Amino acid sequence: MRLPLRLRHLLLTQLFLLPALAFSSCSQNSSEPVEKWVVGLVSYDTGAQSLDKYQNFKEYLGKQTHKIIELEPALNELQAVQQINNKTWSVVFAPPGLAAIAIGKNQYTPIFPLQGLKNLRSVLLVRDDSPVSTIADLANKVVALGQPGSASGYYLPLYDLYGLTLKEIRFSPTPATILEWLSKGTIDAGALSEEEFQQHRNQFGTTKFRVLHTSRPVPAGVVLVSPTVDANAQEQIKKAMNEATGSIVEDAGYIPNVKVPDYSQFVKLVEKVRPLDAQVKKKPAVLEFNQTSAATPQPQ
Incomplete structure (x- = not known):
């Protein structure tokens, strides 16, 4: 039996469309981006x-x-x-x-x-032959810190140095660089973690270092x-x-x-110190808050 012309046209259209739709579906599935x-x-x-x-x-x-x-x-x-x-x-x-x-x-x-260490601490170091004996003696001296974002190299030492006016703060790209600067006498003091100090302390010939101050502990990473x-x-x-x-x-x-670990207290410490970010880049670096800044920390 011969199909009506209209029906034949409809069937042919569907036969052409089916492969195209199948190809389109496969293409869409294969091109979906993976997160x-x-x-x-x-x-x-x-x-x-x-x-x-x-x-x-x-x-x-x-x-x-x-x-x-x-x-x-x-x-x-x-x-x-x-x-x-x-x-x-x-x-x-x-x-x-x-x-x-x-x-x-x-x-x-x-x-x-x-x-790693559960109670990370920061140490402020000087050369063993340095006349500096207390944190207060660092007034008008050159001190090296780590990069902003470092607990042991930046936030903890800044908290403990609060109230001082330093001649200059230099920023070290790595903890080992601070010891290198100390060994050459280009800075008066520098901050890094206890663990990093023990790791790198013997890499600088006969230079001996002395711990001037040890910070409070902070949580593990x-x-x-x-x-x-x-x-x-x-x-x-x-x-x-x-x-x-x-x-x-x-x-x-x-x-x-x-x-x-509970980070609530350390987050508060960092929030108190961060208003000093603008001060640390100045010469001299006056490590005090202005009246609009956060509450004054109490170094320990």
Whole structure:
């Protein structure tokens, strides 16, 4: 039986459309972008070398979450703060100073503590032959600090130096550089963590250093998740990291299934010190708050 012309035309149209629709559907599915998460960390001067130990973690997290995972090292805390302020980093392996800014100012969520010292302290160092014997003796002297964002190199020493007028504050790109400057006598004092001091102290020939002051302790570093990562995805990250193998956990340097440290007090300390940011770049550097700044800290 011969079909009416109109019906034949309709059937032919459908036969041509079906492959096109199928191709369109496949194209749409294949072109759907895979979400990318950037994992940030501070590597100082080691750069790409520091990423090696995170490779297994990167591959594992990508497989478990079906996301593209990218590792991004920052060479110092200042670069890291910029990335956190821009919320470029989805996950951060953050030392304490960086963690305080991310939690207090940028609403990042801590999910795991990092391995290492639980009670990090900052030390103010001088050369052993220096006449400086107290913090007050640093008035009108040249003092080196780490980059803004560093707990041991910046926030803790600034808190303890409050009230002094310094001839100049110099900013070191790495903790080892502070000891180098001290050994050459180009600064009078410098701040870094106890751990970094022990690590680098013997690299400068016969120069001996003396601890002038030791700060209060701060919490351990933490793994943070950005507020741009939704709640379901955050739980997915936590589950994957909790269930990772021991070798992956060890290489990445975090502690699963452990309560994160309380950052509330340290966040308050950082918020008190941050109004000094404008003062530290001046010569001389007057480390006092004006009347519109935050409440005066009480150095301990």
